[in-house]
Amino acid sequence: MENFYKSIGAMCGSSCDGIDFSLIMTNGTDEVKILNNKFFEFDKNLKNKLKNFKNSISDMRAFREKIKSKEFISLELQFSNLIANYCLDFIKEYGTDFDMFGFHGFTLFHSAKDKISFQVGNAEIIKNIVKKNIIYDFRNNDLLNGGKGAPLASIYHFLILKKNNEFDSIINIGGISNCTYRKNSIFYSTDIGPGNCLLDEWAQNYFNKEFDSDGSLSAQGSINQIFANNFIDRFIFEKNVNISFDTADFSISEFRGLNKFDGLKTLTFITAELILEFCKRNNLKKSLVCGGGRKNKTLMRFLKDKAYNIDKLNYNGDFIESQAFAYLSVRTTLGKNISFPETTGTLKACTGGKIL
Numbered sequence: 001m002e003n004f005y006k007s008i009g010a011m012c013g014s015s016c017d018g019i020d021f022s023l024i025m026t027n028g029t030d031e032v033k034i035l036n037n038k039f040f041e042f043d044k045n046l047k048n049k050l051k052n053f054k055n056s057i058s059d060m061r062a063f064r065e066k067i068k069s070k071e072f073i074s075l076e077l078q079f080s081n082l083i084a085n086y087c088l089d090f091i092k093e094y095g096t097d098f099d100m101f102g103f104h105g106f107t108l109f110h111s112a113k114d115k116i117s118f119q120v121g122n123a124e125i126i127k128n129i130v131k132k133n134i135i136y137d138f139r140n141n142d143l144l145n146g147g148k149g150a151p152l153a154s155i156y157h158f159l160i161l162k163k164n165n166e167f168d169s170i171i172n173i174g175g176i177s178n179c180t181y182r183k184n185s186i187f188y189s190t191d192i193g194p195g196n197c198l199l200d201e202w203a204q205n206y207f208n209k210e211f212d213s214d215g216s217l218s219a220q221g222s223i224n225q226i227f228a229n230n231f232i233d234r235f236i237f238e239k240n241v242n243i244s245f246d247t248a249d250f251s252i253s254e255f256r257g258l259n260k261f262d263g264l265k266t267l268t269f270i271t272a273e274l275i276l277e278f279c280k281r282n283n284l285k286k287s288l289v290c291g292g293g294r295k296n297k298t299l300m301r302f303l304k305d306k307a308y309n310i311d312k313l314n315y316n317g318d319f320i321e322s323q324a325f326a327y328l329s330v331r332t333t334l335g336k337n338i339s340f341p342e343t344t345g346t347l348k349a350c351t352g353g354k355i356l
Helices: 044-055 060-066 070-094 123-130 140-144 154-163 197-206 225-235 260-281 297-302 320-333
Strands: 005-011 018-026 032-041 100-104 107-111 116-119 133-136 169-173 176-183 186-194 287-290 307-309
Touching: 005 070, 005 320, 018 070, 018 320, 032 070, 032 320, 044 070, 044 107, 060 107, 060 116, 070 100, 070 123, 100 123, 100 320, 116 140, 123 133, 133 320, 154 169, 154 176, 154 186, 154 320, 169 260, 169 320, 176 260, 186 260, 197 260, 225 260, 260 297
Parallel strands: 005 100, 100 133, 169 287, 287 307
Antiparallel strands: 005 018, 018 032, 107 116, 169 176, 176 186
């Protein structure tokens, strides 16, 4: 008889607003039942600490120096204790036991060139509190095998697409936009470009808002086509697979001459156009959209009839990634592969994640 596991997945995205928790039951292959989801918001002090620490790391040398600092030791202790206690609160609220906890902390440094991806969060501290197997460090084995370390949710996206054949792709619009898509009966996955990262940075700098809630701010602006075309023309890829990005790869600096509403509208347009260009180049006709970007009405209007909110299929688009890491945790426990040449560019299909 096939074994099923109750697995918790936690994902802290690049927006750093908090952490998503999901509890699923799965066999680690073709069956997944979503049991519960919950978002835990970080307080402003922790958000600022995490963002400022990440922004202080410009390259590998800076990374090596910073993670030896007292500042990092204190930050990691605070973050790890918080995540562990959120896990206990999550389970207490839903009154159930579980088999494992897979967590993906906030990414402080990711460099495919240097073959390293580092997320804050100490597995030993978390295990001492949670008292279950901890699955962590999902990306580095992929990097060591020649991959880009991202995107990793692809194999979970595959399951959703297999159950919803009328769609040929899933686009996740988080800090970075990425896509899992079907082409000639083969599944591929790649980062596309900026997702919410430029929009959030602009909203924080010019509106004192964490993000453009439902796109209402960008709706008041006008597109500066010259700025938009310059960015898009420079950005269009030569390759269409196995590209990975970090939010640090993008900046709003070249748009600072625009007024605050036009700047936000232009950045929203650019984000959508890069997604549409990717879909056109890969002949994608009908995409499901998950992640925070699906709530931005201006962005979704720009995506026209290509994009459909995944919520309409009774999924909660806020928790696809945390569900994915719960699923990946079971696959890791079973010794199954989690990344593939078609998804991350790894030289061979490989396992990932460490178990403590």
